[in-house]
Amino acid sequence: xxxxxxxxxPKASLRGRAATINDIARLAGVSxxxxxxIINRSPLVRADTREKVETLMREVGYVxxxxxxxxxxxRSFLIGMIxxxxxxxxxxxxxxxxxxxxxxxxFELVVHPCDSRNPNYVxxxxxxVQQQKLHGVMLVPRVSEDQAMADMLAEVGCRYARIASxxxxxxxxxxxxxxxxxxxxxxxxLQSLGHRDVAMITxxxxxxxxxERTLGFVGALERRGIELPKSRLVEAGYTFESGVAxxxxxxxxxxRPTAIFCGNDEMAAGVYRVALRTGIQIPKQLSVVxxxxxxxxxxxxxxxxxxxxxxxxxxRMAAAMLLQTDGAPRPLSSVRPHLVIRDxxxxxx
Amino acid sequence: xxxxxxxxxPKASLRGRAATINDIARLAGVSxxxxxxIINRSPLVRADTREKVETLMREVGYVxxxxxxxxxxxRSFLIGMIxxxxxxxxxxxxxxxxxxxxxxxxFELVVHPCDSRNPNYVxxxxxxVQQQKLHGVMLVPRVSEDQAMADMLAEVGCRYARIASxxxxxxxxxxxxxxxxxxxxxxxxLQSLGHRDVAMITxxxxxxxxxERTLGFVGALERRGIELPKSRLVEAGYTFESGVAxxxxxxxxxxRPTAIFCGNDEMAAGVYRVALRTGIQIPKQLSVVxxxxxxxxxxxxxxxxxxxxxxxxxxRMAAAMLLQTDGAPRPLSSVRPHLVIRDxxxxxx
DNA sequence: CTGAAAGCGCTTACAG
DNA sequence: CTGAAAGCGCTTACAG
Numbered sequence: 001x002x003x004x005x006x007x008x009x010p011k012a013s014l015r016g017r018a019a020t021i022n023d024i025a026r027l028a029g030v031s032x033x034x035x036x037x038i039i040n041r042s043p044l045v046r047a048d049t050r051e052k053v054e055t056l057m058r059e060v061g062y063v064x065x066x067x068x069x070x071x072x073x074x075r076s077f078l079i080g081m082i083x084x085x086x087x088x089x090x091x092x093x094x095x096x097x098x099x100x101x102x103x104x105x106x107f108e109l110v111v112h113p114c115d116s117r118n119p120n121y122v123x124x125x126x127x128x129v130q131q132q133k134l135h136g137v138m139l140v141p142r143v144s145e146d147q148a149m150a151d152m153l154a155e156v157g158c159r160y161a162r163i164a165s166x167x168x169x170x171x172x173x174x175x176x177x178x179x180x181x182x183x184x185x186x187x188x189x190l191q192s193l194g195h196r197d198v199a200m201i202t203x204x205x206x207x208x209x210x211x212e213r214t215l216g217f218v219g220a221l222e223r224r225g226i227e228l229p230k231s232r233l234v235e236a237g238y239t240f241e242s243g244v245a246x247x248x249x250x251x252x253x254x255x256r257p258t259a260i261f262c263g264n265d266e267m268a269a270g271v272y273r274v275a276l277r278t279g280i281q282i283p284k285q286l287s288v289v290x291x292x293x294x295x296x297x298x299x300x301x302x303x304x305x306x307x308x309x310x311x312x313x314x315x316r317m318a319a320a321m322l323l324q325t326d327g328a329p330r331p332l333s334s335v336r337p338h339l340v341i342r343d344x345x346x347x348x349x
Numbered sequence: 350x351x352x353x354x355x356x357x358x359p360k361a362s363l364r365g366r367a368a369t370i371n372d373i374a375r376l377a378g379v380s381x382x383x384x385x386x387i388i389n390r391s392p393l394v395r396a397d398t399r400e401k402v403e404t405l406m407r408e409v410g411y412v413x414x415x416x417x418x419x420x421x422x423x424r425s426f427l428i429g430m431i432x433x434x435x436x437x438x439x440x441x442x443x444x445x446x447x448x449x450x451x452x453x454x455x456f457e458l459v460v461h462p463c464d465s466r467n468p469n470y471v472x473x474x475x476x477x478v479q480q481q482k483l484h485g486v487m488l489v490p491r492v493s494e495d496q497a498m499a500d501m502l503a504e505v506g507c508r509y510a511r512i513a514s515x516x517x518x519x520x521x522x523x524x525x526x527x528x529x530x531x532x533x534x535x536x537x538x539l540q541s542l543g544h545r546d547v548a549m550i551t552x553x554x555x556x557x558x559x560x561e562r563t564l565g566f567v568g569a570l571e572r573r574g575i576e577l578p579k580s581r582l583v584e585a586g587y588t589f590e591s592g593v594a595x596x597x598x599x600x601x602x603x604x605r606p607t608a609i610f611c612g613n614d615e616m617a618a619g620v621y622r623v624a625l626r627t628g629i630q631i632p633k634q635l636s637v638v639x640x641x642x643x644x645x646x647x648x649x650x651x652x653x654x655x656x657x658x659x660x661x662x663x664x665r666m667a668a669a670m671l672l673q674t675d676g677a678p679r680p681l682s683s684v685r686p687h688l689v690i691r692d693x694x695x696x697x698x
Numbered sequence: 699c700t701g702a703a704a705g706c707g708c709t710t711a712c713a714g
Numbered sequence: 715c716t717g718a719a720a721g722c723g724c725t726t727a728c729a730g
Contacts, residue, residue: 018479020706020707020708021707021708022707022708030716030717031716031717031718032707032708032709032717033709033710033716033717033718034715034716034717036708036709036710037715037716039708039709040709044715044716045715045716046715046716049715049716063476063480064707064708065420065482065706065707065708066480066481067416067419067420067425067482067706067707067708068420068706068707068708068709068722069707069708069709070416070708070722071414071416071417071420071706071707071708071709071722071723071724072707072708072709072710072721072722073708073709073710073722074709074722076416078457078459088437088438088440088441088442088644089437089438091437091441092437092440092441093437095460095462096462099460099461099462108427108459108481109459109460110427110457110458110459111444111448111458111460112448113444113445113448127412130367131412131415132415132457133414133416240644240647240648266648269648272650273648273650276650295437295589295645296644296645296648298589299589299615299618299622299645299648299649300648301621301622301625369722369723369724370723370724371723371724379700379701380700380701380702381701381723381724381725382700382701382702382725382726383699383700383701385724385725385726386699386700388724388725389725393699393700394699394700395699395700398699398700413723413724414722414723414724416722416723416724417706417722417723417724417725418723418724418725419706419724420706420707420708420722420723420724420725421705421706421723421724421725421726422706422724422725422726423706423725
């Protein structure tokens with residue numbers, strides 16, 4: 001004789017409702033506290049009880065309600081991504097990386113761009129963090145470089161992960177991108193090609209990345225016996241237009257540098273623009289190197305040699321750091337840039 | 350004699366805790382139900398009661414807890430953004446637009462990229478929507494064009510806003526981008542310059558935008574007495590590399606078209622690449638037009654004439670549509686593309 | 699127009 | 715190793 005369908009199939013007894021912790025407890029014949037322990041991976045559950053309950057959860061497709069859990073925990077299952085205004089590709093890559101780490105974790109990614117030039121922007125983030133009771137936030141440059149932001153988060157007890165070119169904080173809260181090394185590699189490469197009169201277009205000194213890339217480039221040149229005069233170092237704004245203006249300055253005089261390293265690809269595109277307008281051939285008469293290895297680098301002609309950063313990995317590490325809750329020691333999260341050689345450089349004429 | 354500080358300043362009685370609905374009710378001398386009515390903009394509250402409670406809320410900086418509210422409502426205050434794999438700039442612009450609409454609404458944006466080539470991707474979105482009890486989702490092309498996705502969302506009772514080139518659904522759930530019109534404008538422009546032997550590199554026919562841009566271009570040409578032979582219509586993949594391959598095909602023969610319209614800027618960059626390699630001068634020997642007006646368009650040389658879409662507005666409209674809850678009739682959300690003329694076209698030689 | 703009771707689906711604090 | 719009670723901060727359903 002066929003058994004009652006309700007007994008046969010635990011799913012049927014729910015009549016299409018999503019299961020709750022009470023359903024699981026009832027169907028498994030345990031208390032909801034025991035189910036809760038299993039949800040939260042408590043070791044205080046007998047192996048066979050755990051096995052039975054987990055099987056049941058899988059059968060009925062039970063997933064705990066993040067809002068109920070969040071309400072009881074006084075903390076949501078949301079990770080915030082706080083960023084200022086870098087390039088679209090960078091932002092999207094960080095997001096993809098973060099989502100790689102969050103996949104199947106029960107956590108979701110909430111995006112929160114902001115304007116760090118606004119004097120109240122830290123307060124805006126504070127409200128966001130407190131109202132949503134965020135589990136943690138990822139801080140992307142340049143927001144990540146702002147100590148006032150980190151201090152505010154520490155004050156309100158929100159964990160954070162800072163992505164920056166150098167170790168600005170406790171290693172447990174950092175992903176370090178070592179921009180100095182990437183820039184040094186560019187210097188070594190240009191020197192190896194025989195360049196001695198080189199120039200650099202840097203990003204704004206308000207960005208730590210701009211400072212690090214400059215230090216790395218200048219330092220490595222010095223180590224190889226090449227000095228970079230002040231006139232060969234032009235600060236620009238990490239934008240195409242500012243790159244055009246800087247290139248005009250560097251390429252105006254009689255004695256031009258034979259190579260220019262740009263703090264990012266956008267500014268390198270500005271150098272290309274000026275070179276095209278003024279009839280300077282790249283790489284024959286001028287070598288150019290960028291930083292970011294953005295899609296633009298391979299769209300330009302000739303394809304731009306540039307420093308690649310593993311942005312997706314960076315995002316993944318930052319998010320993973322926020323999920324780890326056991327307090328176990330971890331090695332420093334660190335991602336290394338490396339030079340991608342294309343066709344924009346050759347030995348000087 | 351100074352009054353007790355606790356009586357004087359309602360904030361002090363909280364001793365640094367965030368206020369809850371109970372605090373507000375107690376301090377205002379009303380029931381929590383009345384506070385709840387005010388939070389939810391119920392008209393069933395006397396004006397002076399409302400005034401008193403709202404003032405108090407402002408004074409103590411009270412904001413209702415989204416998780417508690419969500420738990421009781423059985424629906425979160427999260428908007429999901431579902432997208433497949435378009436360009437980074439497009440995704441970021443949609444996000445910015447959505448956040449414009451969500452600002453100060455109490456809603457947050459949760460990003461959810463997915464892979465529409467995966468046969469189970471609709472189920473993945475279903476789990477996301479149900480587990481998070483999303484308030485609504487924005488569907489970005491090409492996901493937005495998938496009827497199975499819309500059907501699933503209707504089935505589980507999740508509201509959605511579809512961004513697409515044509516009206517695929519109830520106008521209350523659509524933002525229409527009219528790609529056909531943008532492409533028609535390109536045809537008119539090229540015809541007005543005197544081009545008669547033109548070509549088009551289209552996106553993949555699995556994208557509705559690719560079909561619409563093709564129809565718009567071909568249709569407008571026909572209206573002006575120009576027929577586009579099959580050989581002048583090459584399908585590519587919306588990528589730089591596929592644009593290169595398509596351009597090689599179009600520019601190989603003796604009799605080249607005098608103008609090429611590309612379904613997006615990435616493919617137009619591919620045409621530039623082939624023109625540079627083969628010594629074809631743009632715009633002197635070949636006019637080129639793109640679609641998207643991405644940053645790339647103005648980085649290329651000569652700067653690329655392209656169709657601009659107001660992506661940020663598109664995102665704003667889609668999010669705003671999800672927030673509107675009063676069911677009042679709205680005009681169709683619609684955004685018009687327009688041609689941005691730069692230096693990549695001139696009359697044929 | 700206003701409120702007391704019960705409940706949303708979980709966890710914490712305590713007891714055994 | 716397991717569970718009964720109380721509570722997280724709101725809303726719904728009902729009553730007045």
